[in-house]
Amino acid sequence: MGLREDLERFREVGEARREDLAEFISYGDLGSSRPDEVRIPVKIVDLPAFEYDRRDRGGVGQGDAEVGQPVGQPRPQPGDDGEESDPGDEGGDHEYYEMDPEEFAQELDEELGLDLDPKGKTVVEETEGPFTDMTRSGPDSTLDFERMFKEGLKRKLATDFDEEFLREVCKVSGITPREVFEWARGESLPVSFAWVEEAHAEVEDERGAWGSIEELEAEIDREPIQAKIRREGIGHVPFRREDERYRYPEIVEEREKNVVVVNIRDVSGSMREKKRELVERTFTPLDWYLTGKYDTAEFVYIAHDADAWQVSREEFFGIRSGGGTRISSAYELAATLLEEYPWSDWNRYVFAAGDSENSSNDTGERVIPLMEEIPANLHAYVETQPSGNAINATHAEELERHFGRDAEDVAIAYVNGAEDVTDAIYEILSTEGDSDE
Amino acid sequence: MSDPHPLSSSTNGDRFRKQAIAGDLEAPVEHARQLAEKLGLEPYPVNYWIVDYDEMNELIAYGGFQTRYPHWRWGMTYDKQRKQGQYGGGKAFEIVNNDNPSHAFLQESNTVADQKAVITHVEAHADFFGNNDWFGLFTGGRADDSVDAAAMLERHARTIEEYMADPEIDRAEVEKWIDHTLTLEDNIDQHQVFSRRRESEDAPTGLDDDLGEKLDELGISAEVRGEVFDEEWIERIEGDEEAPSFPAEPERDLLAFVREHGKRYDEDAGKAVEMAEWQRDVLDMMRAEAYYFAAQKMTKIMNEGWAAYWESLMMTGEAFAGDDEFVDYADHMAKVLGSGGLNPYSLGKQLWEYVENTANRREVIEALLRVEGVSWRNLTDVVDFDDVRDRLEPPEALASISGDSLEDLAELPETWIDGEALDAARAGEIDVEAYPWKLLTYEGLARRHYSLVEPQFRGFLAEVSQDELERIGRYLFDDARYGSVEEALADLDYAAGWNRMYDVRESHNDVTFVDEFLTSEFVAENDYFAYEYSEASGGFHVSSTDAADVKKKLLLQFTNFGKPTIAVYDGNYGNANELLLGHQYNGVGLDMDAAGETLKRLFELWGRPVNLLTIATEVDDHDVEVARRRNREPDREERGKRLRYDGEELTVEDAPWEDVSHLAADDVDYDTKPEEWLA
Incomplete structure (x- = not known):
């Protein structure tokens, strides 16, 4: 009905007006999205109207309140038609354009020109595919009748011949059955000697009607078998037991494209608000992207200062601790946790982020060997130093020196401001090599 | 109320299974109507339909109708509605449209108790549609007073679809034109009676048109024109003219104004040209729809509160839900009324209860002030409110009616009892246990459900302020009519509260309703604040x-x-x-x-x-x-x-x-x- 069209038109209108994806990643509100659903604010999808300024208008709320107390997120007002109104938001109503991670990944591919092709790993199951394989016996219901008919027809085409013409050949004066048979064979007519003998005897009286085969051929057109079928219909199609085939399902080996993503974040004292936000901005779209690309995606979150510990996603971006920094602690933990996700069965991504500060010699002596020991599609380090390089913050530099700029499975990216986020994401996602196992 | 106006059959639930009033609901629908009428409601006839979840969302997106003109906004509402249903548990029980007859759509998945509640709710809405004056503004302009909404909306849908399909007209242009028009949908004069065409006497005519063109039309020969009406003359004449300014009074109906005097901008010509026929037609249709929906927007609190009030009275007060269904019903009410914020259901219902209680209290106070020796100065001292309240309790025979108490009922004042029904009950023709209200009149039901003795309003009478007593007492004549409180209360009009509610439902809209009946007690009790x-x-x-x-x-x-x-x-x-x-x-x-x-x-x-x-x-x-x-x-x-x-x-x-x-x-x-x- 009409509503389906209206919905489609709405999607088109929304599509046209939603925030540019790259802009959204760098500056948009990532927080209103959920892991399984990316919500991209759409700029004022609804039609404009003469309206009050929200600040001037104020409103009515409900609850125990003291005059002067700030109002967080007042509820929708009764006059508002149930529409969400958020007085704290100057831009007014935001409609959201929602996309699932698959769509997100696809859009990001288009936007950034990526073409990461996920690899299938574990053979999860051998499922029954379509009934396309054949066997010579089976239940009646799986008999491929169509095939049997075709085979029968082919056989008919192959065995049928212009009986009338051959009968005329038998009338050529002085011809013997052997000669007829020889001629027919020469013409590749599928006729048996017995048939010729019989026909030859039947036209005994008319023999001599033709002087020679050449004369006969000049007089009477031979009718190709296709024409005969077209004229007379198929008539009888000979079904043969040997043509019977029974369909049975193909066994399909399904390789699941599964991925485990390890997110490592330095939560030490030097990782201030701005840095944390940049890490979140870089990691979150990476998570969405990989979720969208793979059939199953699992995430492991590791926070570390001088020690490392596993945390939940909710906690991950919020944690802040006091201690020093020893990045290898995180990789040690990652190595242990990854034992659950064997390299033979899982695609692995290990993303770490921090401000490149590390305890002395840890990078060279511990981290680099660990990175080399942990097999993964990709190791990445995201350095964030919004206020410029600290002198002894050399982790990224050391990694780059060791692995080189063009390493196939190690990416180093620098995010010093929101504007760097998409470049970093591109750098990381375009690095993964094609070599596998 | 107007006569029932049959819808053309094509608008009638063709798309929905004609499962209207499924077996289970036939009786509740019939009884709800009888009960509603006994209670004084005068609803439009209602056709009930059962719809599934998707259909319900579609209907909500279309504002309660089955066919609307093609527009992406419906898609947006539909999308939102579905998502609310998925994530927010925002469950829709029913939707009813303002039409005569009204069409109500009940969600298939509702329990029987839900359906009954929804039916009582719908009956009250249908009464409100039919009797509130603001709804009358849309119908009032027409001779037969009919609403004809579904037919109108469907006609608009067909016409706009035709314009969109017309090869002469660019489909995207039609869509854009509708968008432009809709930005002004609230810029109408919703306090005026709707008329299809707004007369525009104050629009200047004649001379403002290009004088040259007028002269062309006169067919004067070029020579004469050159001699007499030369360019200079034309300029002088046009320049002399007073700049015609209109309208004389500011016009709030922007849609009507652009309809009469607007043009469209022609990109290619680079100037304003007359609107195409279809463009004016679209403007007319959008304006008519804006007026049609205006009354609903203006009376949301009142209308929802009204429906919630009568639903509650019928469901709880008259046990319209069976005992086993009651738990479901209570659950349903808790969900609807307790949805937090300033929800129109609970705000409206509480305001209606306030209207009822104050009218009843005023009636009681007037009666008490007419007792010898009682004045507004001493009333609270000389009158025992507990005693008064006890006397206001409905008589036992009225409060609990059963097959065995029919004779007690016969003892009560005649005006309370429906004599014919009582006879029928005696003959066993009425199931008294299930439908006790059938034996009562409007007055009888008002007595039975007298608000001031309800548990939640027990204190209301005694809370009367000295100001109010004075206001009532000062203008009261004939103030020593009764010898005692008992005598005074014997004459009391117990339907005063309901009568007042019916008056208010006729004349008010949300603005006047909130302005007049929102009290400081209400604000304090519900912790409302301004920010x-x-x-x-x-x-x-x-x-x-x-x-x-x-x-x-x-x-x-x-x-x-x-x-x-x-x-x-x-x-x-x-x-x-x-x-x-x-x-x-x-x-x-x-x-x-x-x-x-x-x-x-x-x-x-x-x-x-x-x-x-x-x-x-x-x-x-x-x-x-x-x-x-x-x-x-x-x-x-x-x-x-x-x-x-x-x-x-x-x-x-x-x-x-x-x-x-x-x-x-x-x-x-x-x-x-x-x-x-x-x-």
């Missing part, structure tokens, strides 16, 4: 818990659909055929971005430059900085602003105060900020 934006802190803060302030803010949300009032002040602004709008400023400024965007759309409907005069408050950045340090609000200065869109550029300029002073209202104030509030 305002603080320039100093850059956020919203609680500004007041005072009832008057809360009411102010609420009224702002209900007045004029919660939107600023905009009117046409000149259709020939600057004698250049530009449009001048004025924002009637009530202290709350416009959203300037939205206003600019709306002007751009309006330009398409006017074809020539459009202007808007408004008043905006401005604060100096430096003042904000200073104010922030001193923990107070910066001074705000009101300035005139003129927004203008000429088809290419949107400009906002300061306008001299004398140009906007007529727009500023000085008798309203919606500001609730206290002097010192961010200490």
Whole structure:
């Protein structure tokens, strides 16, 4: 009905007006999205109207309140038609354009020109595919009748011949059955000697009607078998037991494209608000992207200062601790946790982020060997130093020196401001090599 | 009420299984109607349909109808509705449309108790549609007083579909034109009776047209024209003319105004040209729909409250739900009424109860003041309210009616009892246990459900203020009519509360309703507060818990659909055929971005430059900085602003105060900020 069209038109209108994806990643509100659903604010999808300024208008709320107390997120007002109104938001109503991670990944591919092709790993199951394989016996219901008919027809085409013409050949004066048979064979007519003998005897009286085969051929057109079928219909199609085939399902080996993503974040004292936000901005779209690309995606979150510990996603971006920094602690933990996700069965991504500060010699002596020991599609380090390089913050530099700029499975990216986020994401996602196992 | 007007059969639930009134519901529907009428409701006839979840969402998106013109906005609502259903558990039980007969759609998945509740609810809505004067504004302009909504909306849908399919008309143009029109859907004169065409006597005619063209039409030969009516003459004549300015009075119906005087901007020609026939037609249709839906927007609180009130009375008061269904019903009510915030159901219901209680209390107080020796000064001292309340309790025979108590019922005043029904009950023709109300009249039911003795309102009578006593007592004559309280109460009109409710439901809208009946007790009891934006802190803060302030803010949300009032002040602004709008400023400024965007759309409907005069408050950045340090609000200065869109550029300029002073209202104030509030 009409509503389906209206919905489609709405999607088109929304599509046209939603925030540019790259802009959204760098500056948009990532927080209103959920892991399984990316919500991209759409700029004022609804039609404009003469309206009050929200600040001037104020409103009515409900609850125990003291005059002067700030109002967080007042509820929708009764006059508002149930529409969400958020007085704290100057831009007014935001409609959201929602996309699932698959769509997100696809859009990001288009936007950034990526073409990461996920690899299938574990053979999860051998499922029954379509009934396309054949066997010579089976239940009646799986008999491929169509095939049997075709085979029968082919056989008919192959065995049928212009009986009338051959009968005329038998009338050529002085011809013997052997000669007829020889001629027919020469013409590749599928006729048996017995048939010729019989026909030859039947036209005994008319023999001599033709002087020679050449004369006969000049007089009477031979009718190709296709024409005969077209004229007379198929008539009888000979079904043969040997043509019977029974369909049975193909066994399909399904390789699941599964991925485990390890997110490592330095939560030490030097990782201030701005840095944390940049890490979140870089990691979150990476998570969405990989979720969208793979059939199953699992995430492991590791926070570390001088020690490392596993945390939940909710906690991950919020944690802040006091201690020093020893990045290898995180990789040690990652190595242990990854034992659950064997390299033979899982695609692995290990993303770490921090401000490149590390305890002395840890990078060279511990981290680099660990990175080399942990097999993964990709190791990445995201350095964030919004206020410029600290002198002894050399982790990224050391990694780059060791692995080189063009390493196939190690990416180093620098995010010093929101504007760097998409470049970093591109750098990381375009690095993964094609070599596998 | 008008006569039932049958819908053309094509609009009738063709798409829905004709499963209307499924077996289980046939009896409840019939009984709900009987009960509603006994209670004094006069609903439009209602056709009930059972629909599934998807159909329900579709109906909600279409505003309660099955067919609407193609537009992406319905898709947006539908999308939102579905998602609410998925994530928010926002369950829709029913939707009923304002039509005669009304069509009500019940969700298939509702329990039987839900369905019964929904039916009683729907009956009350259908009464409101049929009897509220604001709904009458749409139907009032027509001779037969019929609503004909479904047929109208379907006609509009077909017509617009035809325009879209017309190879001569660009489909995208139609869609855009509808969009432009819809930006003005709330800019109508919703307090006027709807008429298809707005007469426009004040529009200038004749001479404003190009004089040269007129002369062409006269067929005067070129020689004569050259001699007599030369260019110079024409210019002089045209120049002499007083610049015709219209309308004489500001016109709030922007849609009607652009319909009559608007043109469209032709990109190729680079100038305004007459609208195409289909464009005027679309304008007419959108305007008719805007008027049709206006009454619903203006009476949301009242209408939902009304339905919730009668639903509750029928369901709980008259046990319309069976015992086993009652738990479901209570659950349903808790969900609907307890959805938090200022929900129209509970706000409306409580206001209606207040209307009922105050009318009943007034009736009682008047009776008591007529007792010898009782005056407004001494009433609270000499009258024992507990005793009065005991006397107000309905007699046992009325409170609990059963097959065995029929004879007790016969003893009660005749006006309370439906004699015929009582006879039928005696003959065993009425299931008295299930439908006790069948034996009663309107007066009898009013007595049975007398509000002042309900447990939740027991204190209401005694809470009467001295002010109120004085107000009633001062103008009361014949004040020594009764010898005793008992005697006075014997004459009491127990239907006073309901009668008052019926009067109010006829004449009020949400603005007048909230204004008159929202009390400080209500505000205090429900912890309502007003909030305002603080320039100093850059956020919203609680500004007041005072009832008057809360009411102010609420009224702002209900007045004029919660939107600023905009009117046409000149259709020939600057004698250049530009449009001048004025924002009637009530202290709350416009959203300037939205206003600019709306002007751009309006330009398409006017074809020539459009202007808007408004008043905006401005604060100096430096003042904000200073104010922030001193923990107070910066001074705000009101300035005139003129927004203008000429088809290419949107400009906002300061306008001299004398140009906007007529727009500023000085008798309203919606500001609730206290002097010192961010200490």
